[in-house]
Each structure stands twice: as C-alpha cells, then as structure tokens.
Amino acid sequence: MPVTDITTDPEKLEMTLVAEFAAPAHRLWHALTDPRQLERFWGPPGWPATFTEFDFTVGGRARYHMTSPRGEASRGAWEFLRIDDGSSFEVIDAFVDEHGAALDGFPAMRMTFAVADAGDGSRLTNVSYFTSLEALEQIVAMGGVEGARQAISQLDAVLQDLRAYAQGKGTRTELLDDTHVRITRLIDGPRDVVWRAHHDPELMRKWLLGPDGWSMTECEIAQGAGDRYRYVWEQDGVPDSGFGFEGESLLSEPPRRAVTTEKMIGMDGPSTLNDMTLYEEEGATLLTLLIEYPDKDTRDMILATGMTDGMEASYARLEEQVIRA
Structure with missing residues (x-):
C-alpha cells in the first residue's frame, strides 16, 4: 500500500497524508496535475471523479464531481493559490453545488501537495489545514481519512505504464x-x-x-x-x-x-x-x-x-x- 501514514492534529488543525511510490517524482507530479490522470484516483473506489474544469495557474480554478454507483454526486472545487512547478502546489478545496458555489454547512480548507524524490521512487505529502476544530472533526466524521487512503492507494496503478x-x-x-x-x-x-x-x-x-x-x-x-x-x-x-x-x-x-x-x-x-x-x-x-x-x-x-x-x-x-x- 503506498499510503504510509495519515495523521490528524487537533492542536494544529491539520490532517497529513504521506505516500510513497516506485515511480519518479516527475511522473507523480504529472499524475497530480493532469485532470485525465486525476480522474483515475481522485475519489475512493465507487466514487470516481470527473474534472470539468482545470486551469492550472495561480488564481485558476478546477471543478470536479465524484459520482456514486447509484448516481449521487459530490462536487468540489480548487482555487490554485501557489504553484512551484514540479515540486508543490497549494489550493483552497471547497464543497460546491452544481453551479460551483460553495455549499453552506461544509468546510473549505487550504491544502498543499508536495512531491519529492524518495530513494528509488517518490513521496507525496498532502496536508489539509482547517479553520476550526469543528471543521476538522466534520471531515473525519464524513470518512475523510479512510476516503483519502482509498483514493491515494489507487495511484500505484496510475503511475505505471498500463x-x-x-x-x-x-x-x-x-x-x-x-x-x-x-x-x-x-x-x-x-x-x-x-x-x-x-x-x-x-x-x-x-x-x-x-x-x-x-x-x-x-x-x-x-x-x-x-x-x-x-x-x-x-x-x-x-x-x-x-x-x-x-x-x-x-x-x-x-x-x-x-x-x-x-x-x-x-x-x-x-x-x-x-x-x-x-x-x-x-x-x-x-x-x-x-x-x-x-x-x-x-x-x-x-x-x-x-x-x-x-x-x-x-x-x-x-x-x-x-x-x-
């Protein structure tokens, strides 16, 4: 399993995921920044993502929806805050409706993706920063930890030549x-x-x-x-x-x-x-x-x-x- 650790820190209001892969860092970066690649793993099994917008520039926006086998949709959006090409990027991640507007009652969070060499492969460090303990606990209660583990664990297949x-x-x-x-x-x-x-x-x-x-x-x-x-x-x-x-x-x-x-x-x-x-x-x-x-x-x-x-x-x-x- 590529996910080596997922931790939540109630004092720092953070959730951190670390995963390691037998693929070079540039291949991992491509998977994280290409919407067609993201669709293969961004979402746990049974809830695959479809990215309908992906403007990978500072100030740009990405929109996606994950669809269950019975047709229920969960929608999200990213606003790109920072991009260090090949190594890291930062977004605001929010739950949105079908028009892209933020949903009331659901937390938005700042999220960073960092890619680095690790031995013969690469490492992904994904940190989510919450504005309150209630927001962190809400995401955990919604299955955010296990959902993240299941989603990122699909990346192994994506990173290999088919x-x-x-x-x-x-x-x-x-x-x-x-x-x-x-x-x-x-x-x-x-x-x-x-x-x-x-x-x-x-x-x-x-x-x-x-x-x-x-x-x-x-x-x-x-x-x-x-x-x-x-x-x-x-x-x-x-x-x-x-x-x-x-x-x-x-x-x-x-x-x-x-x-x-x-x-x-x-x-x-x-x-x-x-x-x-x-x-x-x-x-x-x-x-x-x-x-x-x-x-x-x-x-x-x-x-x-x-x-x-x-x-x-x-x-x-x-x-x-x-x-x-």
Whole structure:
C-alpha cells in the first residue's frame, strides 16, 4: 500500500497524508496535475471523479464531481493559490453545488501537495489545514481519512505504464473488504470497441460465454440508465441446462462507465451492484469491475464458483473474436 501514514492534529488543525511510490517524482507530479490522470484516483473506489474544469495557474480554478454507483454526486472545487512547478502546489478545496458555489454547512480548507524524490521512487505529502476544530472533526466524521487512503492507494496503478501494469496478467480479483471485490483485465484494444462489445447484442453473443461449450440464447441489453437487461446461457446439447442474469442499468456514461444491478434469474434475495469503468492508454483498455455484494457469505459463495476463471475465458474470447476479428 503506498499510503504510509495519515495523521490528524487537533492542536494544529491539520490532517497529513504521506505516500510513497516506485515511480519518479516527475511522473507523480504529472499524475497530480493532469485532470485525465486525476480522474483515475481522485475519489475512493465507487466514487470516481470527473474534472470539468482545470486551469492550472495561480488564481485558476478546477471543478470536479465524484459520482456514486447509484448516481449521487459530490462536487468540489480548487482555487490554485501557489504553484512551484514540479515540486508543490497549494489550493483552497471547497464543497460546491452544481453551479460551483460553495455549499453552506461544509468546510473549505487550504491544502498543499508536495512531491519529492524518495530513494528509488517518490513521496507525496498532502496536508489539509482547517479553520476550526469543528471543521476538522466534520471531515473525519464524513470518512475523510479512510476516503483519502482509498483514493491515494489507487495511484500505484496510475503511475505505471498500463501495459506493464496489466498485460499478460489475465483477470485479477482483489478483495477490498467484506462486500467489495475489484476485478481488472487489460483488453488489448481501444475503449470504444470494448464499450461496443458490451452494448451490441451481436458482438456480446460472440464472447460473453464463459467456458467453451456454452451459447448465449437470450441477450437483451440495457443501453441507458433505467433500462433492464436479461442474459441467458445454455450448455450446447444439454437440455434444461440454462441459467441467466437480469438487472437494471443505474448509470451509463459511454464509453467510460456503466453501473448495473445483477441477480440470477429465479433466485430470491438482494442483487449485486456491478460498476464497470474503462480507461484507454496507447490502444489498450483497462477494464475495472467493482462488485458490491450484499454480505460476505454471498461474496465468498459466488467467488467459489470459479467466477474469475470464467471471466478470463470470456475476456480472452473478447480479444480474439471482437478486437482482432
């Protein structure tokens, strides 16, 4: 984990985060000052950021919003106070509404980002300065410490070349906590093609099959938020072997993000939440799927079915049957 320390100091009214990375300082600086790079980590898993404005000059302003899987938005803005190119910058960070106006009842804070060499890599020191103890305690109560840890811990993947980070490593499953799993797979092809492969029934029938010997017999796709989908598979030559999933699209931001519920057809109980994001770099696309389960037992039961192996077979087929076709 890159985050080595997060401390709060009620006397100095400060919160300090320190993180170290196996990447040079100039690469870390670029990640912190490029809005497209910031979008990959500024926000904890499930709440990715979208920067709609980024004027990286003294007196300039940045605006962003973080969107939950269910579409709730949390908006923020930075005003750049100081920039020491390549080493540090300072902002006023504030909660804002959809028009960019500061929200009543939420604290604004001064925040510094400092980048330095550290051994064979680099170190980030991020300090937030509060105007009162109440403001500091409010941010802590809102989950600011854990949210910062989760967000900055995503920077490792951002700082690496995408192919070096993921190519040849297949489908990877990470247990984030008792109810959240993150799955990643590099698809060797452009993002718009990967998106289309998930939203074109003809293409989907070519690759979303799991192990060999199965066919997709029903493929009703949700194209936008509020639409429902239904997928059914059958084992070739085996009567009554069908099973399937159905659900609803909660969020659709082509070609970047799609969030759906998922439930096995005919089964009782709550749905899972599937949050898929696509990021392209030099013709390759990193597919990240964040799955939220209703409880740990459901998580473990589904993972024990060999889900990761089945997904790898499908993603390999996507590359072969769609990308390289």
